Amino acid sequence: MKLIKNILLVVALLLSLISSAQVRSIVDFNNGWKFFLGNDSLASNANYNDSKWRSLNLPHDWSIESNFSSSFPATNQGGALPGGTGWYRKTFTVPLSFKNRITRIEFDGVYKNSEVWINGHYLGKRPYGYINFSYDLTPHLNYGKPNVIAVKVDNSLQPDSRWYSGSGIYRDLKLVSTNNIALAEAGVFITTPVINKNKATVSVKYNVSNTGNQKEIVKLYTDVYDATGKKVATSKHIVLRSIPVGGYSYADELQINTPLLWSTAKPYLYKAVTRIERNGQLIDEVKTTFGIRSFHFDAANGFFLNNQPLKIQGVCMHHDLGALGAAYNHAAAKRQLKILKEMGVNAIRFSHNPPAAALLDLCDEMGFLVQVEAFDMWKKKKNKFDYNLYFDEWHERDVQAMVLRDRNHPSVFMWSIGNEIREQFDSTGTTIAKRLVDLIKAIDTTRPVTCALTENFPEKNFIWKSGALDVLGFNYKLYDYAELPNRFPGQSFVATETASALSSRGSYDMPSDSNRLWPPDGKTPTVKGNADMSVSAYDHVYAYWGSSHEAALLAVNKYKFMSGMFVWSGFDFIGEPVPYAWPARSSYYGIVDLAGFPKDVYYLYQSEWTTKPVLYLFPHWNHNNGDTVDVWSYYNNADEVELFLNGKSLGSKSKPNDVLHVKWRVPYQPGVIKAISKKNGKAILTKEIRTSGTPAKIQLVADRTKIKANGTDLSFITVKLLDKDGNPVPDADQLIEFSVTGPGFLAGTDNGFPADSTSLKNHKRKTWKGMALAIIQSQQKKGNITVTAKSAGLGMSVISLKSE
Template sequence: MKLNKHTLLVIALLLSLFSTAQVRSVVDFNNGWKFLLGNDSLASNANYNDAKWRSLNLPHDWSIESNFSSSFPATNQGGALPGGIGWYRKTFTVPASSADKKIRIEFDGVYKNSEVWINGHYLGKRPYGYVNFSYDLTPYLNYGKPNVLAVKVDNSLQPDSRWYSGSGIYRDVKLVTTSKVAIAEAGVFITTPVINQSKATVSIQYTVTNTGKQNEIVNLYTDVYDAAGKKVATSKNIVKRTIPVGGYSYASQLQINAPILWSIAKPYLYKAVTRIERNGQLIDEVKTTFGIRSFRFDAANGFFLNNQPLKIQGVCMHHDLGALGAAYNHAAAKRQLTILKEMGVNAIRFSHNPPAAAILDLCDEMGFLVQVEAFDMWKKKKNKFDYNLYFDEWHARDIQAMVLRDRNHPSVFMWSIGNEIREQFDSTGTTIAKRLVDLVKAIDTTRPVTCALTENFPEKNFIWKSGALDVLGFNYKLYDYADLPKRFPGQSFVATETASALASRGSYDMPSDSNRLWPPDGKTPTVKGNADMSVSAYDHVYAYWGSSHEAALLAVNKYKFMSGMFVWSGFDFIGEPVPYAWPARSSYYGIVDLAGLPKDVYYLYQSEWTTKPVLHLFPHWNWNKGDTVDVWAYYNNADEVELFLNGKSLGSKSKTTDVLHVMWRVPYQPGIIKAVSKKNGKIILTKEIRTAGAPAKILLTADKSKLKANGKDLSFITVKLVDKDGNLVPDADQLLQISVTGAGLLAGTDNGFPADSSSFKNPRRKTWKGMALAIVQSHVKKGNITVLVKADGLKQAMFTLRTED
């Protein structure tokens, strides 16, 4: 039979895939699980009947599926959602041809107290819910026959976290098959000790395992490819290695000529392919993405990336994805990062725990610096059932698992051993801090280690006294910045947490030039506040330990020695609903609300952190007769802003050195308020807000209309209630009915209001300040998705999405 060119190419591709699978197989193990909410002590048995269990795919968070309630023991701090116990089971088959292989299961994170069985054999327990771990399945597998993996997740001890943790196998799971001689898990470590314009030296450390019965002589080498897939370097001239039984570690170097550096503006990535050959046959292959960049902290001049000064413009981020909860989703994480990138953010502090591995891949690709943080507490508890229960036994394994997993990411530039740790107040902090830093540096000496500290007097801070920290991170206390170099001579500094300012999108209280401390002190956990549980968005409300956003920006920018800042927080997050209590169930700290809709202060940062022209005018222009309204504008690339009301100029104003906005106090008249920014008399931007009439229609806009037909991709559809002329109606809080049909489903709804007690899975959602959000998830089949939104008295709105391979 004669085969055409196309058929030959297909056969070659299939053979290539088969060959690669024989070398190292990394299988997405997220699909095809069974789930039981509740406890059944027999569920670990291989012959247990799980036919009536719910079928689902991972990542999964069962807590987010619940209604909110003040009765849950996690309390408001934990998001007013339940914990509990859940079981997961997966049946799978390993081919008989893999009987001479090593097979392990890798979990990127399970919250929490997970226990794992394979075919009824107990593999172990991992208490910490934010760390990755793995188990060797090889001794217990049935080859060519069904195998049953069972996972018990116990998040029943509450209160635990100071924020919403979620519950379940909420990050990726992978099944990895290798030869008996193979690169170990996290067994490639790439550094770039020498970088200049003409060349970069790439140092590669290998850890190789040998689970066979005799020493093996192999060729071990790495090829490096640029972003276009062209080979630019190889270590193949250093190949002969003897791998003793058990394994060994090796190192090699190679050189890349005219390297392209990874940076915030151009996050250029190389790929290293490490191979093991035995007798000319490839037996293992590992691909590692890395970037070439240098960075340093200078005690006098702050932070430098690739020898260029760079102010760290960062935000703190908790791990939940709003209405999706703690279950990691690539599309949702990328949307969050995209919104932050547009704001001018160049760094993220993942607070206060290791993040999902996949989000670090996104940070590498999108150009963010990342501080990875290990713990929120050590031995001294913050909540009764938090990590203090496990610290003694598990801290070494947990912090080293974090570093091993994340040490090749070019985005990761700093490790943090903790946040506001209570041991900083006594001598135990000195011993533990040194121990943790030693554990980190036993694995990675290329990055500085910090800790987010509250005590900024040397005699009071026992963690600093350890002498182990490379960079001092301080939370809040702006008034002490000037004295830091005197108190800590020769030290480098970063503001690991700033602001704790509070706001609700679209809510405005006047006068706006009067600051409010909510709560006012450490003895008043909640405040009476506003009847609708809103907080003014004028940037004049903040917790007593914090400051306004403007004050934090001005303080950090004032001092060259301050490397930069991480604002608390980038997005609102579930839990910690300061300054309120139930029915508030999520935070007010975010620059962006929980639905991903920017608050006004977003544009303050955009005007300070980007060079793109910015002119943001607020508030809305629907007020009552006789009201006097404070009108603010954030702007850049201009000398002044002129304000007009119904065509009449109200004068021009300019920012000063200590105020980052301009303000007019305007007697309200219905009509049009307009701002015009100018530079040297030339108009740069014009923005106007019109008085809106009654809601006349529903407007739908999607962040994307084409989705991947993979069962995971998302489209975020913003719902606005607008008047007949298309103006947002700012006080329209109207009930919506949202439905999704076709090749997708409704994954969640939200409106960004922290005191909405309706479940995120509820298709009936009120708008908040005229807006809401529908999250649509694709199926695994191609086709159209129809989104229908209804509201009483308005014509229904429809939006069509398309899923594609």
Template sequence: MGCNAIRMSHNPPAPELLDLCDRMGFLVMDEAFDMWQKKKNGKDYHLDFKHWHRRDLEDQIRRDRNHPSVFIWSIGNEIREQFDSTGTRLAKELTALVKQLDSTRPVTSALTEQEPDKNFISQAGVLDVLSFNYKHAEYPKLPQRFPGQIFLATETAAAFETRGHYDLPSDSVRIWPLDGKTKLTTGNLDFTASSYDNARPYWGATHEAAWGAIKQNPHLTGTFVWSGFDYLGEPLPYPWPAHSSYFGVIDLAGFPKDAYYLYQSEWTNQPVLHLLPHWNWRPGQTVDVWAYYSQADEVELLLNGKSLGTRKKQGADLHVLWRVPYAPGTLQAVSRKGGQTVLTRTINTTAPAAKIELTADRSKLQADGKDLSFLTVRVLDAAGNLVPDAANLVQFAVNGPGLVAGVDNGYQASLEPFKADSRKAYNGMCLAIIQTTEKEGTITVQATADNLTPAAVTLTSTAAPGAFSGKEQASQSHAAKN
């Protein structure tokens, strides 16, 4: 989607993740603590901070300082010591520890308070970069409040989305909850949030508003969106059975939500045209149709071949909108630049679910007992269109030296187990993760569901170059002992 940096929140990352960032070219904010002496929860790190913070921070800097991906150190996230003078003392101590071991990179802390007299960490005067979470309406005031400083947005958006679900009208923003004391009573009965980018918590912002604030305030050097993926825990805005966050640009199964294409249209140099929502609605219902686009001047929308008009982004808008009385058929968007077609996207009203499409992200694997292939299931109608409300139970059968390591569908309130050989599709999609064993061979995976034409993929698992067979390993081990 054009992302070029990852903030590791709010603890030292796995070294393997930093290895990947080195190889793939991501910049990394390497972050140490989510709390110092003052607790956020009764059993959190504040219990260990006094005795362990120096050792833990020094170990982290020594371990990670030779990773070229790391471009900045963060000594904390939304630390409670912002609000008293202990924040000044501890910010000086922690920054000095970092600088003793690495003087080449800047140090920051993800702060919440954007007024100097209320922020005792910024008052320490030791942070190379002042980083702030949320409160994007205050961004224009930062240069006057903190003259001569460098600014970074360490956490923005926190918008809610459930992949493939849409609440109308799209320009009515749901604030769930309204504040920190009010219980949510206006949410959806099925524990969903709109993928129109029109649901957010009281402290957050829509993706469009958050990124727009960065664009309009060039003294902000960049932004980190909360969050890249949905993650287990923090099931806001809903209680159980919701058990996953709703903040991700990508859902828990790894499937992009619509906001993914907003960022792609803003952060990449490739032409983008993304049309939403699906086209299965009630006859006569007025549906808001959005398009994210780039590398084009305008987008025309057609329904069953009839033009519904051409739209251009106005002002700070990052999408275009049509209000369309629903009629079944074909919805088509055409982006143009200088009158020439750039891209075309089509969405069709679907017939009933008829078949399964099964695709693997990787078909050649290593027989090391660890390698994985992620299989995407799409439930299609006879014409090959994704059925947007399909919820078929899909069974996975593996033949050969492999196993089903996990399953998911991205629905934040699903109570189905992740360790299983079946999963219901959610809004037409689900996922199976196939893991190799230590044996070489051909792995065949079949996906089946009642009343649907099944699908299968074939994977090949071979020994890694230079790897020993089990017998060779035993021989080497025996020789080493002798």
């Protein structure tokens, strides 16, 4: 069966290559790989026997497949998961007709220290785990016969990261074949230098490659299509009469009448199709998605998109996808972005490294501004084996690869050269900052460059002294915001990190108006942790360098010159489990937990960042008799909120100045707690929470009941414990066992609790605060998928999905 499947994969590859042999062929190269965890120096040989290796498809992260352990050298800062060394091999065939073509392999990211061989020939090494790179396979290919590509991935030197990195070929892989005359890799650059309501000028820069041995005459042009597929503009048909061996660069302009602009609210996209013809025959074609938008920063008034003021409502995001680890998955990434969009997020800082290219495609489509960040360190290390080992040799190639890959994305509006770089404290920061900015500006002058800085006094900040930064990004220290225009006259500002507030979904410590620095700053008393390793979900716990979410929101909103903020962080992520030690293995910083379940503070941002009516009430209403419970409410589009306990009014309250919630201190009685938001005395929304009984059944709710039979699509199933009346039970947890039948499988489980040491691939998961998550992945086969969840004393619950 495996042999037949591999033959079909080779046939599909051949058909794809042959069908587009006259132009450009781009083949998804993710399927049909063999993998071995360990090191074998002979595995690079073409005739090596890999028949006993594991078969899998990419993207792949081997670290996430392990159990968590405190013994791994990455430590819990790196997710308490292993690194190691792994090998990947793939056998494929290209047709004889490709002998006179150029074929290369394009990696979007391998973590890390990858080395690649084709048919035993060494192609090269790439240390940085977050960057794209490619190799020319042409000189070493066997045409019409099998070829073997081998990739060694070495993530054995640990610790190397302040968060979970993952290990392996964890992003997409493509095989690209072109004629000798073709647009170079990243050879089309589109900008929109002039925009008004009547027309937009689209500038197209070309880099044409000639790998032949003689000069060529070709015709080069670009057509632009709108979102409906209608052609709306055509460039001149440029005749290039003498393309020299090596290549040629050219620039052209075309006009689009009555352009539709890309924005975070309406992310309208155009498609440019650039073609090369020789003797009337099409020999190359490149499609580039782009958006028409303008933006600028104003030192006094902040950020403007399409000449309209826009507050940057952003979050910082690491790259892992929870139980899926670092392996990129379209459905999982889209789910994360959808959750953030519903919260009111309009911008993302991908920290502290370039993200997957496919993730930027989603940001283009869904309307997110993106700050792409190059590095977390330069020459001065933060971990013993981090990028400091490679910076001198590789920073130029890595930062240029980032810009070349991402410069056509309308979502990308800023480049960042680093995060809390240690060179900001001495003069080496001045030299390196200028060098990095120069490298970026040599490729793209249309976007500002920033750096996430901690030092906000000019005399202490040597990166700022370079004079190279277009926008100053500052992390935390919101108490100094008012002084920034005086300290840095004429500069534009953005809060590149705010908050570092901590919380666990569904956990509440009282009193809630007692703010806690945790970890402490050395001046305040040490905070004692909770026995269950939870952190209170009221917005009153934060690291000493940070603040509460409310304080950060109020500070950024207070000053027009502050362009906006990026909250640390949007989602919890694996690694950096401040404030606890093992068995905590993932972060508490997120507004959304690792399973994708919003924490209470999610609704604070939703009430401030959206116009949709919001009334949110918490905590749950299962407490002990005699308890005094702090009841909070976030709301908008209303003047006040009235609270009721078992039908009795506890009074109405409005948000006072500099506070973004209302609060009551309520002697607990079981029953119903209810809130009604009102405007001009008229009820707007009602929210009520009931005391629940003991768990009686399991509820399963899928975010999607129909998924694609492509082997990668996902359905995220939320598991809730309910009492006999259907009320959620937030204070009892049960072990749930999952099983799947049909053309799908269990890709992971989670409950959002950062100190659960059960493997994220385990088919058994205990709920946390009454909830858990099961992730179901499709196979490459249509049919019905049945998911069953069972628990002792609760029986079983079943949900059906369709793979089509």
